[in-house]
Amino acid sequence: MRKLWLVFALCSLAFLGGAGELTVAVSTEPPTLDLTSDPAAAIDLILHHNLYECLVQVGENGEFHPQIAESWEVSGDGLVWTFHLREGVVFHDGTPCDAVAVRESFLRAMAPESLNPHPEYFADIAEVEAVDARTVRFLLMRPVPYFLAVLAQADSAIVPVKPRTGRPLGECPVGTGPFRFEEWRPGDRIVLERNPHYYLPGVPSLDRVTFRFIPDDAARVLALRAGDVDVAVDVPPQLAVELQKDPDFTVISGPMNLVQILAINNSRPPFDRLMVRQAIAHAIDRKKIIELVSLGFGTPIGSHLTPGMPYYVDLTELYPYNPERARELLAEAGYPNGFETTMTLPSNYEFHVRTGELIAAMLAAVGIEASIQLVDWGTWLERVYAQADYDLTVIGHVGRLDPALMLTGYGAERPDYYFRRGWRNEELERLLEEGKTCMDPERRREIYARAQRIIAEEVVNYFIQDPHRIIAARAGVEGLAVYPLYVLDLAHVSSG
Numbered sequence: 001m002r003k004l005w006l007v008f009a010l011c012s013l014a015f016l017g018g019a020g021e022l023t024v025a026v027s028t029e030p031p032t033l034d035l036t037s038d039p040a041a042a043i044d045l046i047l048h049h050n051l052y053e054c055l056v057q058v059g060e061n062g063e064f065h066p067q068i069a070e071s072w073e074v075s076g077d078g079l080v081w082t083f084h085l086r087e088g089v090v091f092h093d094g095t096p097c098d099a100v101a102v103r104e105s106f107l108r109a110m111a112p113e114s115l116n117p118h119p120e121y122f123a124d125i126a127e128v129e130a131v132d133a134r135t136v137r138f139l140l141m142r143p144v145p146y147f148l149a150v151l152a153q154a155d156s157a158i159v160p161v162k163p164r165t166g167r168p169l170g171e172c173p174v175g176t177g178p179f180r181f182e183e184w185r186p187g188d189r190i191v192l193e194r195n196p197h198y199y200l201p202g203v204p205s206l207d208r209v210t211f212r213f214i215p216d217d218a219a220r221v222l223a224l225r226a227g228d229v230d231v232a233v234d235v236p237p238q239l240a241v242e243l244q245k246d247p248d249f250t251v252i253s254g255p256m257n258l259v260q261i262l263a264i265n266n267s268r269p270p271f272d273r274l275m276v277r278q279a280i281a282h283a284i285d286r287k288k289i290i291e292l293v294s295l296g297f298g299t300p301i302g303s304h305l306t307p308g309m310p311y312y313v314d315l316t317e318l319y320p321y322n323p324e325r326a327r328e329l330l331a332e333a334g335y336p337n338g339f340e341t342t343m344t345l346p347s348n349y350e351f352h353v354r355t356g357e358l359i360a361a362m363l364a365a366v367g368i369e370a371s372i373q374l375v376d377w378g379t380w381l382e383r384v385y386a387q388a389d390y391d392l393t394v395i396g397h398v399g400r401l402d403p404a405l406m407l408t409g410y411g412a413e414r415p416d417y418y419f420r421r422g423w424r425n426e427e428l429e430r431l432l433e434e435g436k437t438c439m440d441p442e443r444r445r446e447i448y449a450r451a452q453r454i455i456a457e458e459v460v461n462y463f464i465q466d467p468h469r470i471i472a473a474r475a476g477v478e479g480l481a482v483y484p485l486y487v488l489d490l491a492h493v494s495s496g
Helices: 041-047 099-110 147-152 217-226 237-244 274-283 286-292 323-332 350-364 377-386 426-437 441-457
Strands: 021-026 056-058 064-066 069-074 080-085 125-132 135-140 179-185 189-194 208-213 231-233 249-255 258-264 298-300 339-346 368-375 392-398 461-474
Touching: 021 041, 021 217, 056 147, 064 069, 064 147, 080 099, 099 125, 099 135, 217 231, 217 237, 217 461, 237 249, 237 461, 258 274, 258 350, 274 323, 274 350, 274 368, 274 461, 286 298, 286 350, 286 461, 339 350, 339 377, 350 368, 350 392, 368 377, 377 392, 426 441
Parallel strands: 021 208, 021 231, 339 368, 339 392
Antiparallel strands: 056 064, 069 080, 080 135, 125 135, 179 189, 189 208, 231 461, 249 461, 258 392, 258 461, 298 461
16 A cells, blocks of 8 residues: 555635534545546545535436526527526635636636546537626537536536646645545545635535545445444445444435446347347346345336436336246247347446346246356456447446436447447437437427337337445434435535
């Protein structure tokens, strides 16, 4: 373990109005502290909402509300979005977060040399204008009805282009959030302290937050039980069930906005036959998977959207669990005795492996013998994801905040996507293109209701569940919630 300590104190002011300290156990250490240059989810979990902020924020129920911007309006044609900034917002280094700073932050993200993980999010921005000190205007090249969703993602965090610290954001992050950076001990912890100049009075409640890196699931829970930490993030279901029985702890859980699927290679026989895919759908009991693998910590889904996303349609009963019907469909498709296949699973994701093993047993009950092939994550990415060299696999797709961002794998722009090869639907392609620019919410509801039904009826993939994120805390910790983004928002958390 490196002994290097990265220590940064922005000022020596005493804490004002805080109420205690909190220690949080997380599984993964961030590779850098700049979430605008690296896609690692571990950065978002610790720093998004806590240290870095956006113009708008997504709430725990998926709604958008003001953050750095206090209000906004959009032109009737959807091409001009105007945001009015809060008064008195400053970066942790003391520089004002005004319209010029916001404009420079977006120009940094949009620059050709930008390291932003998702430059495509900003591709439709033609110009960013600082109208006055507190007004920012975005001019778009085409209507983007999901623009708020783009602005709420970590990729759109507002950062100073030239922080006064003189150090890169990856080592010394600077934002506008309720907490500011204090220190990073690589291999051990990250410490945040209360921002005494935060624009919301009385926020945050805590003086200091320490994030400790404890990769092992059982070790995180042991640290919680021992009192070494106050909160444990990403607790496995089997350990959460035990904690629920103990009055000294509280378990908070909710859908994590992750689409777990049985991905099907539609370009390979016999999966290029709809009846075979329908047979697979009838052979799988998703409720049993949630019961046995997730121990109830999961929400069944029937499409490539989650219930927390706008325009979600519940299609879980489209192909109900019915092994007899599955065998009938296999016979009609020319496989009365079933067939043999291979299920390639990423060995580093125990959750997906256990799900795949249970699905394989369900398929065997109707005559489909799926042998399990475990591969490391690098091999899975290269063979399955990049080359589509697989029959079946189980994986999770991180949920976005709008269907236009979530369903791209089914559209015309991704003909070689790993589960898209060998399958296309022209009606669906037209709908997805229309949905990207349609500003009418009711029409978008119609578009995505129909799009989800096409995908589900065609069984492009089999949709299993939105697994729950599980957080455990000692009794007395209040205000924790699960968001549709991978964040741990501590702005309103208190430690009793």
